[in-house]
Amino acid sequence: MQFQIAVIPGDGIGPEVTSQAQKALDAIGDEYGHQFIYTEALMGACAIDATGAALPEATLAICKKADAILFGAIGDPKYDNDPNAQIRPEQGLLQLRKELGLYCNIRPVKAFDALIHNSPLKEHIIKGTDISIFRELTGGIYFGDKRLNQAGDQAFDDCSYSTTEIERIGHLAFAEAQKRRKKLTLVDKANVLETSRLWRKVITAMAPQYPDVHLDFLFVDNAAMQLILNPSQFDVILTENLFGDILSDEASVIGGSIGLLASASIGSTHALFEPIHGSFPQATAKDIANPLASILSAAMLLRHLSLEKEAQAVEDAVGKSLELGFTTQDIASSQSFGTNKVGDFIADYILNPEDTNRNFENIFVGQSTII
Ligand code: IPM
Ligand code: MG
Numbered sequence: 286m287q288f289q290i291a292v293i294p295g296d297g298i299g300p301e302v303t304s305q306a307q308k309a310l311d312a313i314g315d316e317y318g319h320q321f322i323y324t325e326a327l328m329g330a331c332a333i334d335a336t337g338a339a340l341p342e343a344t345l346a347i348c349k350k351a352d353a354i355l356f357g358a359i360g361d362p363k364y365d366n367d368p369n370a371q372i373r374p375e376q377g378l379l380q381l382r383k384e385l386g387l388y389c390n391i392r393p394v395k396a397f398d399a400l401i402h403n404s405p406l407k408e409h410i411i412k413g414t415d416i417s418i419f420r421e422l423t424g425g426i427y428f429g430d431k432r433l434n435q436a437g438d439q440a441f442d443d444c445s446y447s448t449t450e451i452e453r454i455g456h457l458a459f460a461e462a463q464k465r466r467k468k469l470t471l472v473d474k475a476n477v478l479e480t481s482r483l484w485r486k487v488i489t490a491m492a493p494q495y496p497d498v499h500l501d502f503l504f505v506d507n508a509a510m511q512l513i514l515n516p517s518q519f520d521v522i523l524t525e526n527l528f529g530d531i532l533s534d535e536a537s538v539i540g541g542s543i544g545l546l547a548s549a550s551i552g553s554t555h556a557l558f559e560p561i562h563g564s565f566p567q568a569t570a571k572d573i574a575n576p577l578a579s580i581l582s583a584a585m586l587l588r589h590l591s592l593e594k595e596a597q598a599v600e601d602a603v604g605k606s607l608e609l610g611f612t613t614q615d616i617a618s619s620q621s622f623g624t625n626k627v628g629d630f631i632a633d634y635i636l637n638p639e640d641t642n643r644n645f646e647n648i649f650v651g652q653s654t655i656i
Contacts, residue, residue: 287320288590291351293344296329296374297564298574298624299357305576305628306355306583309602312635313587313595324351328381329359329374329564339377345384348555353586356559357579362566383423386552389454390422390529391461391585392561394536394546396516399607403541403616406513411539414516417465418536419458420529422550424450425480427526446480446525451487457551458523459495468499468520472508472528484525505532512536533561542616544575547582549589556589558582572623575613577603580631602634 292307294300310321326344333339339359348354359374381387396404396414404411429443462469471488473481485502492500503511505528511518512532516539524532537543546561560578568574584599606612611630614621622630 286318287322288352289350290321290323290586291344291348291354292323292325293328293348293354293356294325295357295359295564296331296361297358297566297569298562299329299359299564301570301572301624302560302574302576302579303355303357305624305631306579308628308632309580309583309599309635310355310587312632313592313598316598316636317592317595319592319595328356328377330361330364332377333372333374337372339372339374340380340384344377345381348381348385348557351555353589354555354557355579355583355586356557358560358562358564360564360566379427381557382550383428385555385557386423387550387555387557388421388423388450389457389551390418390420390548391551392418392420392529392533392536392546392548394418394516394533394539396539397541397545397604397607399604399610400541400545400616402618404539406516406539410514411516414519414539416516416519416536416539417461417521418529418533419454419461419521419523420533421446421450421454421525422529423526425526444478444480444527446483448483448487451484452491455488455491455523458521459491459498462498462521463495466520467497468501469495470508470519470522471500471502472505472522472524472532473502474505474528475502476504480525488523508532509535512539537561542575543578544613544615545577545581547578547585549582549585551589556586558586558589572625573614574624575615576624576628576631577606577612580628598635598638599631601638602631605634605638606630 294303314321324347326347328340328344332341359378364370364373394416396411401408424446426442426444429445432441473484475481475485537546543562548559548561550557560582584596588596
């Protein structure tokens with residue numbers, strides 16, 4: 286089959302990790318007879334530099350026509366340190382989420398056995414952790430009215446949620462829990478916030494439609510602590526935009542590296558796939574960035590296109606690279622490999638799952654036939 290993929294490499298390490306994900310997709314194409322047709326588009330600091338806009342019209346148009354969007358990262362320190370900047374790279378991503386209606390952000394967090402020693406958390410605490418975080422992505426404080434008073438000494442960010450916004454992601458999260466270990470935890474701050482009380486009311490009212498799912502609730506401060514104390518108690522976590530942003534970065538510690546966390550942002554007509562790490566400017570173009578989160582995002586993209594065995598093949602290749610220690614320096618225990626080499630290994634394994642053990646020596650010295 287043929288698929289149109291919009292590719293937004295973005296800033297910092299975005300381009301180099303995204304091209305490893307494309308290598309994996311191309312290997313899948315060769316192996317399973319698909320064609321991925323890429324159209325590149327600008328977003329973020331590179332788009333501001335080139336066009337003056339963080340999300341150019343042309344990018345939006347390309348994304349709207351695509352079957353799926355593969356995105357790298359955005360952000361540049363020159364904007365982070367300038368509170369007066371009128372246009373920021375992040376606005377591009379937020380606007381894209383809103384324009385495409387990508388209301389449901391899914392962030393899987395797994396403690397891979399091969400990496401368990403890498404986490405700063407104790408092995409017996411994180412072993413077996415397998416969480417799927419469902420973060421609401423187009424509402425809440427991120428998108429409420431923002432105001433600074435005339436004197437410039439008081440600022441406001443409104444937080445609002447409607448029943449409809451809560452219900453649509455609620456259904457997806459309950460359905461996911463049904464496919465997994467049948468537990469859904471709503472994380473909120475219902476002891477303080479009116480929006481959180483609405484979340485509780487709406488999600489509680491939906492629960493009878495999913496009688497096999499056990500629903501429980503946690504305040505976000507407690508959830509932040511429980512994630513570190515006892516992460517394996519969680520199955521699916523459902524939460525609003527800001528809490529989900531914070532908790533998913535925290536949860537990345539469990540896997541041993543933020544360089545492993547993939548994500549999908551889904552709406553009713555569009556879907557975007559991206560690693561959750563940022564643009565990591567210090568590592569740009571050094572061939573040290575971990576491409577696995579981007580490659581795992583490509584696996585989520587394949588699954589979204591109903592290519593289940595293809596998605597599994599990519600995940601198996603990532604599992605193999607972790608098992609063999611063919612990884613970048615952030616997670617390597619002894620010798621580490623560059624971004625490109627890890628990408629080559631993944632593509633090679635997808636094409637020759639049998640041969641790779643034999644070729645491993647060759648890849649090791651950079652002589653694999655496909656490199
Ligand atoms: C994320 C990022 C974004 C967010 C930034 C870049 C706007 O941190 O995807 O988690 O806060 O949503
Ligand atoms: Mg974030």
